[in-house]
Amino acid sequence: MNLTVTDVRLTPILVADPPLLNxxxxxxxxTPRLIVEVETADGITGVGETYGDTKYLELARPFARKLVGREVTDLNGLFAVADEVAVDRSRVSGQVDVGGLRGVQTADKLRLSVVSGFEVACLDALGKALGLPVHALLGGKVRDAVEYSAYLFYKWAAHPDGVRAEKDDWAAAVDPAGVVEQARRFKETYGFTSFKLxxxxxxxxxxxxxxxxxxxxFPGHPLxxxxxxxxxxxxSLRVARELGDVxxxxxxxTLGTAGMAExxxxxxxxxxxxMCVTTFAEIKEAFTRDAVQVVLSDHHYWGGLRNTRQLAAICSTFGVGxxxxxxxxxxxxxxxxxxVAxxxxxxxxxxxxxxxWQSEDVLTERLTFEAGRVAVPDGPGLGVELDRTRLAELHRRWLDDDGSHRDRDDAAAMRIAEPGWVTPEVPRW
Ligand SMILES: O=C([O-])[C@@H](O)[C@@H](O)[C@H](O)[C@@H](O)C(=O)[O-]
Ligand SMILES: [Mg+2]
Structure with a gap:
């Protein structure tokens, strides 16, 4: 078995997204995404996905070149490869990044978001080569299905008039009745039993x-x-008082560890x-101050599936969910x-x-939710198959774009409806 990486393909794409408000x-x-393909000497291809904005692409390209000739088993080596990739200083800021709402933006976090796409692609290739699912490579699943919650958004009926967009078939939701209607559809279609607004x-x-x-x-459902x-x-305290029982x-x-701790x-x-714990460096202060009781991991910016497991182990040690x-x-x-879940x-x-919310995908078969759960794939690798025609079409959209969608910008989108809109100062209320 020859597990040497002989080729890496990076395909930036643009995917349709409904007018969801935040x-x-x-x-x-x-919205931009990056599809990563890693090919081995034996002709096995592994796929991964990560953020596709310019700041990620400009790291992924040199990273991809450095990967050729390495082994897909060398997952620890990916972090060393990442360290060799220079991050433009202008990309780094202590502020919540525009549109992403995912906490600080450090050079390491940017690198880890790129590493994760490659790590997943390597694990997929390795799993396919060995005939094993990715969960087996991570030590084995402890459940057969993973539960998801309905992700409710305030939403306009459509993107503003005159803006090129794909139609979505979700109604507007800008008040309690609209939100409940949206939740009902989520529950009926996917079987979700918990709701996040x-x-x-x-x-x-x-x-x-x-x-x-x-x-x-939905009495008794987690909200x-x-x-x-x-x-x-x-x-925050007033809302907690008013909604504490549900x-x-x-x-x-509220923003930041100090405020969350209070x-x-x-x-x-x-x-x-x-937002306040999105890197390993932020854990110590937040956990010592008991600022958070649940950390929402994201394998993209935590640096992959194995790092997600490390984060989970740390959380468990500190009694944090x-x-x-x-x-x-x-x-x-x-x-x-x-x-990984x-x-x-x-x-x-x-x-x-x-x-x-994503009606478009690059897979031959979409993943499905049954009773709010996704069955853990047991086929080799991730257990998904790339639809190359679809990938090419979504890449064509990216190529044809004049640049206005290649970097997610929720404030720019809002300005089309409300000229003069700027990202609100926080706290907003
Ligand atoms: O996509 C959005 O509008 C979300 O607000 C997203 O940007 C956040 O990162 C995220 O979903 C969250 O839970 O904070
Ligand atoms: Mg959040």
Missing amino acids: TQGVHQPY KGGVFPPDEEIAAVRALAEA RLDPNGAWSVET LEYLEDP VAARTGVPLATN VSMHSNTHLGISLAAMTH STVPDLHHACDSHYP
């Missing part, structure tokens, strides 16, 4: 009313609200994050998330996934 603006009609869009009282309406419509750090400590957790009510100290409602964050992603990443013993919360 505290920074609204999703653009197309992306908040920070409307004044807190309106979002409290929406969560109350969900609690009434979460995530304003992406849009609230002050006092507002919330499974509040997600990033909220956590003054409420019994658990706090989850994908772990679950999974999601940003716009396709089936390759959903498969990857499902494999199936190997984590202490996974006590349903994972997030944007996947139902």
Whole structure:
């Protein structure tokens, strides 16, 4: 068996995205993703997926060149390869990155987001070569299906008039009735039993009313609200008081570890994050101050599936829960998330996934949710197959784009509807 990497293909694509609202603006009609293919000397191809904005592409290209000639088994070596890739200083900021809402942006985090695409592709190739599923390479699954929650968004009926976009068949949701209707469809179509509402869009009282309406419509179902750090400590505490009896957790009510620690100290409602703990360096302070009770991992920016397991082990040591964050992603990443989630013993919360919002994919067969769960694939590798025609079409869209969609920018999309819109200062309320 020759497991040497002989070729690496990087295919940036643009994927249709509905007009989903968050505290920074609204999703653009197309969002970038990067599809990674790693080919071995034996002609086996492994696939991976990660963020596709320019800042990731400019790291992935030199990384890909360095990978040729290495073994797909050399997963630890990927981090050393990443360290050799220079990150442009202008890409690094201590601020929440535009549109992504995923916490600090360090050079290492950017590199890890690229490593993860290659790691998943190498694991897929290795699994295919050995005839083993990725979960077996990670030590074996401890469950046969992984539970996901319905990811509810405030949403416009359509992208603004005159903007080129694919049609989506979801109704508008800008008030409690719309949110409940959306939740009902999620439950009926996919069987989800827990619901997360992306908040920070409307004044807190309106979002409290929406969560109350969900609690009434779906009694006993776990509910979460995530304003992406849009609230002050006092507002967070007020929301916690008003919704404490129905919330499974509040997600990033306020920005930063210090604020989260203050909220956590003054409420019994658990706090989850994908913003103040997004790197290993941030764990110590957050855990010592008891700022978060659940960390939402994301294998993309934590550096892959094996790093996700390390994070889960640290969380478990400190009695902190772990679950999974999601940003716009396709089936390759959903498969990857499902494999790693199936190997984590202490996974006590349903994972997030944007996947139902993505009507387009690059797989020959979409992954499906049954009773809110994705069955853990048992075929070799990730257990998914790339649809090359579809990949080429979505790549063509990326090639034809004038550059306005190649870097996600939710504020720019909002400006089309509301000229003069700028990313709101936080705390917004
Ligand atoms: O896609 C969005 O609008 C989300 O707000 C995303 O940017 C966040 O990263 C994420 O889903 C979250 O849970 O914070
Ligand atoms: Mg979040």
